[in-house]
Amino acid sequence: MIRSFRAAVAGLLLAVAGAGMPASAQTYTLPEIGFQNSGPCPQLAVKERGSKTNVPLGCLDIASKRWKLAPAEVRQEGANAPTQIPPIFSGANDPIQVGQGKAGLENFTFAGASWGLRYFGGPDFGNQNSVSSQRAIRCTTAADWRQYEACDSIDFYSRTGYIAPWAASTAYTVGEIRYNGDYVYRVTTAGTSAASGGPNAEGGNIVDGSVRWTREGTKFSDAKVAWSLGAVAYAGSGDVWGMNPNLILGPGFKSKAYAMEIDIGNDSGFNATVGGPIPGPEGIWLGGAFTNTSLGGFTVGGFAKAGNPMFVYGYWCKNALTAKDACYMDWSDSTSGFATATFANKTFDFQASATSQAGFAANGPKATAGFLSETAGPIGFLARGANTFAAFSDTGTSPQSVWIQGSHSTAAILDQSTTASAMKTQGNYSYSAINTQGGSGAGSAFALTMANNQKLCFVGQDACFSFDQAAGKLYFATGGVNRFSVDINGNIRAAGTITQNVTP
Structure with missing residues (x-):
């Protein structure tokens, strides 16, 4: 039985070896072959005649009943081997480079889909040249909706490499490994760590309370990556x-x-929080600290056809339970948390059209303002929705509810609405409802100005003052009837009796 197996393997090796060149060009001798008779994966090996060492060809996995190839690739060799493309499986009808013939395996079917590794040009993107790939995988789906199909799938299980963080006022023994900041440290002298800080230096004998540490490397050395791609x-x-x-x-x-x-x-059992036990996970982490600055961490763009916009939204945060605190959070120390550039067809730099609690909320101790408008446009803040309570509401405890500074050519506040009152005050004011005095006296020559014959009334329209510019008279009327007037020359007229030297 063993002899028949050896003869069959020898014949197979002779057939494989003679497949690339004519039989008359080389001379072959029968190799010495060995096969293990025990172990979870018995090895098949060929003895090299010069060094007398066994070269493994692979093993038979007893548990899975599968053959494991060793070495893990099949390479086409020949006179032009240094210039050949990398090892590849190719379909029978796929052209390789000129003069290399066919190599590898045929296309095959797995899980109802057609599979095969081969060289191909790739799709034609519009009128551009076809993409040229050195090595590529082309898969064609064949199953219906009942079967999940993936062209390439990688399952990665990571169970090792965890490093606990350094902790203050903690007893450590020799050999323990902890990380602090971006570096990993090993205990060389046992003791208790300091109340704060931790090891943060290069080399050995790093003082931390009564503990002594040695820096071992970077924290990122424990990284486990399922798939790594670099260019x-x-x-x-x-x-x-x-x-x-x-x-x-x-x-x-x-x-x-x-x-x-x-x-x-x-x-993991922990909700991700900033500074918490689980600071991640994060969907996309954009990092990299090098010599020069990159343009953007996240860029949306491309080439639109026929003037059609590429996307409805450049950034879309979707679904009710997607984000807990904010859809977008700026935790950087940049000059602006949010900035927009100018385009002629842009309508809004910021638009809030949802039925959320607030269209814009500014929290925190702002050094200048919760909302700052430094535009040269006609309006710094515009509210034109159907507001059920107020277009602007201030419920804070700041010294001023509205603070206006600057050289306004028309007015500091201009009301052109058709509401019942231009301004209505109902608060508990400690000094006055309207105060027009500046820090050193009157803020302007006129505290209040009104148009010709416009009335200043008390208690509705029952008692009012007005000034007739043509007559040059100031009138006081009750019930629509003038009761008292004084002209610009000081002449006083009264409908009733004028009594002197009595209490009014």
Whole structure:
């Protein structure tokens, strides 16, 4: 039985070795082959005649009943091997480079879909040149809605490498590993850590209370990555993309489509909080500290066709339970938390059209203002909705509810509405409802000015003052009848009796 197996394997090796060149060009001898008779994955090996060492070809996994290839690739070799493309599986009808013939495996069917690794040019993006790929995977789905199909799937399970953070006033023993900031430290002298701070230096014998630490490396050395992709561009390179997911919707497509989806599930037992036990996870982390500044951490753009906008929204935060505190949070120390550029067809820099509690909320101790408008436009703040309570409401405890500064050519406050009252005051004022005095006296020459024959009334329209510019008289009327007047020359007329030297 063993002899038959060895003969079969030897014949297979001779057939594989002689497949690339004519049989007359080389001479072959029967190799010495060994096969393990025990272990979870018995090895098949060939003894190299010069060094007399066994070269493993693979092993048979007893549990899964599968063959494990060693080495883990099949490479086409020949006279032009240094210039050949990397090892690749190719379909029978796919052209490789000229003179290399066919290599690898045929396309195959798995889970109802057609699969195969091959070289191909890629789709034609509009009128641009077709994309040329050095190595690519092309998959075609075949199953219906009842079967999930993925062209390439990676499952990664990480169970090792956790480093606990440094803790204050804690007893540590020799050999314990902790991280503080961006670095990892190992205890070289046992003791109790300090009340604050922790190790933060290079080298060894780092003092921390009675503990002594040695820096071992960076905190990021414990990183576990399911899939890593890197690209480095040097001088002379064209435009470079580190990753380029292309999703093209063909004519007639009617389902949902996402260029990329990132799903994060947190079953750790801790809710993610800033500074909490679980600071992450985060959907997308944009990082990198190098010599020069990059333009934008997140950019939405591209090439629109026929003048059609590419997206309805440049950034869309969706679903009711997506974000707890804010859809967008700025935690940077940049000059502006939110800035917009100018385009001729832009209607709003900021628009709040939802039925939320507040269209704009400013919290925190602002150094200048909760809302600051420094525009040169006609209006700094405009409220024109159907407000059920007030267009502007101040319920705070600041020294001034509305503070107006500047050189206004027309008016500090201009009311052109058709409401019942231009201004209505109902508060409990400690001094006055309207105060026109500045810090050193009167703020202007006139505290109050009114139009010709406009009335200043008390208790509705029953008792009013008015000034007739043509007659040059100031009138006091009750019930619509003039009771008293004084002209610009000081002449006084009264409808009733004038009594002197008595209490009014």
